[in-house]
Amino acid sequence: MGERMWKGRWRRLDNTAKIFPVIANEQMSQVFRLSVTLKETVDPELLQQAVERILPSVRNFRVKLRRGLFWYYFEENTRIPQVQRENTYPCRYLDPHGSQKFLFRISYYEKRINLEMFHALTDGLGAVNFLKRLTKQYLQLKNGAWTEYWTAEDEKTAGDMVFHTEDSYLANYREMEPRSYSSRPAYRLEGDYLPLGTAQVLHGYISVSSLKQLCRRHEVSITKYLAAALIWSIWKEYRDGGICRLPIVLNLPINLRAIFGSDTMSNFFAVTMIGYLFRNPELSFETLLSAVSRQMDKRIDKKRLEESISYNVSNEKKWYLRSIPLFIKAPVLRMIFRMKDRAYTMTLSNIGPISMEPEYEKDIERFHLMIGVSRSQPVKCAVCAWKDEMVITFTSVFADSRLQRRFFGKLKEDGIFVRLEGNDLCGAKKRDMYPRIRRILVLRRGGEEKAARLAKQVGHTGGSAAKGLFAYVSGRKNLKEECRRRLHI
Numbered sequence: 001m002g003e004r005m006w007k008g009r010w011r012r013l014d015n016t017a018k019i020f021p022v023i024a025n026e027q028m029s030q031v032f033r034l035s036v037t038l039k040e041t042v043d044p045e046l047l048q049q050a051v052e053r054i055l056p057s058v059r060n061f062r063v064k065l066r067r068g069l070f071w072y073y074f075e076e077n078t079r080i081p082q083v084q085r086e087n088t089y090p091c092r093y094l095d096p097h098g099s100q101k102f103l104f105r106i107s108y109y110e111k112r113i114n115l116e117m118f119h120a121l122t123d124g125l126g127a128v129n130f131l132k133r134l135t136k137q138y139l140q141l142k143n144g145a146w147t148e149y150w151t152a153e154d155e156k157t158a159g160d161m162v163f164h165t166e167d168s169y170l171a172n173y174r175e176m177e178p179r180s181y182s183s184r185p186a187y188r189l190e191g192d193y194l195p196l197g198t199a200q201v202l203h204g205y206i207s208v209s210s211l212k213q214l215c216r217r218h219e220v221s222i223t224k225y226l227a228a229a230l231i232w233s234i235w236k237e238y239r240d241g242g243i244c245r246l247p248i249v250l251n252l253p254i255n256l257r258a259i260f261g262s263d264t265m266s267n268f269f270a271v272t273m274i275g276y277l278f279r280n281p282e283l284s285f286e287t288l289l290s291a292v293s294r295q296m297d298k299r300i301d302k303k304r305l306e307e308s309i310s311y312n313v314s315n316e317k318k319w320y321l322r323s324i325p326l327f328i329k330a331p332v333l334r335m336i337f338r339m340k341d342r343a344y345t346m347t348l349s350n351i352g353p354i355s356m357e358p359e360y361e362k363d364i365e366r367f368h369l370m371i372g373v374s375r376s377q378p379v380k381c382a383v384c385a386w387k388d389e390m391v392i393t394f395t396s397v398f399a400d401s402r403l404q405r406r407f408f409g410k411l412k413e414d415g416i417f418v419r420l421e422g423n424d425l426c427g428a429k430k431r432d433m434y435p436r437i438r439r440i441l442v443l444r445r446g447g448e449e450k451a452a453r454l455a456k457q458v459g460h461t462g463g464s465a466a467k468g469l470f471a472y473v474s475g476r477k478n479l480k481e482e483c484r485r486r487l488h489i
Contacts, residue, residue, distance in 0.1 A: 009076040010066070013120060014266040015169035015312050020120035021065055021072045021096070022333045027196060028374040029093040032382070034127045035114040036135050037365040042108040043142065048083050050138040051106060055080070058130060060165040060265065061121060064101035070326055072120075077101055086114060086435055089199045089423070091372030091395065094118045106134070109435060111365065113138070119267070124351040124369065125255055126265040132356060139363050168262040173313040174306055185342045186249035186275060189238065189378055191398035194425065199373055201434065202404050202422040204392040205366075208353075208385050210416055218286070220293050223350045223383075226392070227252065227274055227296070228289040229414075230348055230381060233407040235278050242281055249275030251344040252296075255351075256309075259302055270308045272299045273344055341376055350383040361387075370395045379403060401427040 013021075024030040055062060062081075063074035081102050086109035094103055094116065103118040115131045122130070139145075194200065215225050227250055234248050235241060256268045274295050276288060298304075315321060321329075354367045369382040370393045379396045394404045405427065408418045421430035424437075 011060075011063075011074050011165065012167070013072055013074065014165075014167040014264075014268070015316055016267040016269070017120040018071055018316075019333060019337060020118065022330045023337050024093065024118070024120075026093045028376065029091055029372040030119045031091045031094055031116050031372045032119065032124070032127070033090050033114055033116045033368075033370050033372075034124070034131050034384075035112050035368045036131060037112045037368070038139075039111065039363055039365050040142075041111055042113055042138075044083060044085070044108060046141045047106070047108055047113065047138055050134055050141055051081055051083060053141075054133050054137050057133065061104060061130060063103065063121070065096040065103060065120070067326065070322060070324070070329075072326070081106060083108060085109065086112075087437070089197065089437060090114075090201060090370055090434075091116060091199065092197065104130075112368075112433075122265055123253070123255075123267045123269050124349065125257065126267075128351065128354055129265060132354075135356070135364070136360060139360050142363075164264055165266045166262070166264040167266060168256070168260065168264045168268040169309055169313050171262070172256075172260045172306070172309055174310060175314075176307060176310045183339045183343050185246055186345050187234070187238075187244060187246040188342075189234070189345060189398075189403070191378065191400055191402075193375060193378075194397050194399055198397070198425065198437070200394075200396045200398065200401065200423065200425040201370060202394045202396075202401060202420060202426040202428055203368065203433075204394075204404075204408050204411075205419040205421075206390050206392065206411065206416050208388045208390050211390060214414055214416060218289055220289060221296075223252075223348075224293045224296055225289065226350065226383065227348055228285070228292040229410050230346075230407055231274075231276055231292065232285055232288055233403060233410055234345060235276075237402050237406040239278065242278075244278040247275040247277040249273050249344040251347040253347070253349050254300055254305065256305060259305060270305050272296075274299070275344070338376070347371060347377065347380045348383070349381070353385040366391060368393060373397050381407075399425075 020030045059076070062077050064077040066073050066075045079101070081104070083106045086107040094105060096103065096118075103121045105114075105116040107114045107116070113131070113135065115127055115134070117127045117130075211222055211225070215222050218225060220228075230250060231248050235244065250273070252272050252274050253269045254272055256270055257263065260268075262268055274292055276291055349369070349371060351369060356364060364386070366386045366389055367384050368391055369384040371380040371382050373380050373395045375397060378398055379394060382393045382395075384391055392408075394401075394407075396404070408420065411418055420426075420428040421433055422428045423434040424431050
């Protein structure tokens with residue numbers, strides 16, 4: 001299937017991926033990060049060698065984004081991706097015309113290897129498999145287990161390991177009554193924003209076995225409990241446990257591969273909205289948890305998911321929509337996305353446990369997952385687990401950590417021990433696991449808009465040009481890279 005998709009060295013974006021290049025920009029990156037922390041400091045030269053050695057088996061990720069007449073498409077990228085030391089905040093925008101035109105970024109910091117992925121390329125599971133492949137190759141080189149000799153068995157194994165990129169949305173499309181997404185507004189979080197391009201990161205480490213015991217007492221799954229605890233924390237922190245005019249809604253991505261029997265490494269997920277409208281200030285957490293559990297049982301159902309796939313694919317199949325040029329489609333799609341974006345309060349993504357072969361486990365400390373945030377999606381929560389440790393990561397563009405403190409405080413109230421750490425903008429005591437970028441000033445709500453209005457009134461005085469020239473002279477911007485980006489070369 002993979003070879004057929006690559007006929008002519010290009011392929012179409014999958015059904016879900018088509019929206020991401022249209023809406024992505026510096027303010028809304030649509031990038032997520034998966035990282036692995038090893039027990040020894042990362043050797044950048046070995047990491048670069050590992051990247052180059054796995055390229056044949058991840059050829060479907062070696063692409064650049066091209067703009068077609070009707071849609072974006074992927075074209076094979078024959079360049080070699082370069083690893084770099086982490087020197088920015090996580091999940092920054094991946095410019096399709098920069099970074100060697102790759103749609104992923106590999107970096108390192110001390111003992112950690114980071115893989116940042118543009119969502120048009122794959123979803124969480126695809127990134128997990130990519131990072132696992134890279135980690136295995138790196139550890140083989142590190143431990144001297146890799147050999148230059150290539151056997152017939154190695155050839156067969158490499159063939160089995162090549163990632164497949166079937167569009168499983170089209171493969172599982174059935175003509176049926178489609179189920180559209182809700183666009184009714186949900187409660188929105190508010191706070192004081194950090195400057196553009198920065199983000200607060202806070203990790204909470206908890207015991208999987210302790211959390212399972214708690215969930216067994218409530219007779220719910222881990223995701224159900226975390227979803228209810230997050231909704232409860234938003235209500236208590238932002239509404240002080242009072243009556244809400246709008247529902248608090250979580251956007252929950254659902255991995256469809258196990259449900260529909262797919263092994264594609266392209267995007268194959270659906271989203272479901274789980275929420276609650278608080279009208280009773282006396283509501284107990286147990287009542288909320290029961291309501292969330294019923295919603296998830298009802299909505300995470302194969303038939304309902306098929307209806308969601310039918311809705312997405314049926315729009316793509318309409319000839320009169322397919323024939324509209326991209327420059328007309330793009331602004332309409334952005335407007336539709338903004339309407340749908342109002343329908344949820346924040347995102348909670350749980351990719352579950354990550355596993356590796358026993359021979360590699362001794363060299364690995366843990367994994368982290370985090371999702372890029374923006375002013376319109378200011379806080380997101382991502383969850384993954386390694387062995388008996390679960391990592392719950394909040395990314396935020398707010399200067400405060402009030403929601404995070406309330407959420408982890410709820411877990412502590414329920415008997416779960418939580419250890420916190422993060423970057424230099426978070427409220428944790430341990431804040432040295434990420435590089436310190438620069439001094440941050442908090443922007444009050446509306447401050448940036450007011451500055452933009454003043455700039456328009458002043459007009460073009462040459463100040464912007466002077467600042468841009470100073471950025472190149474001081475080395476904060478790379479002139480060669482900027483020319484590549486602007487001129488698309």
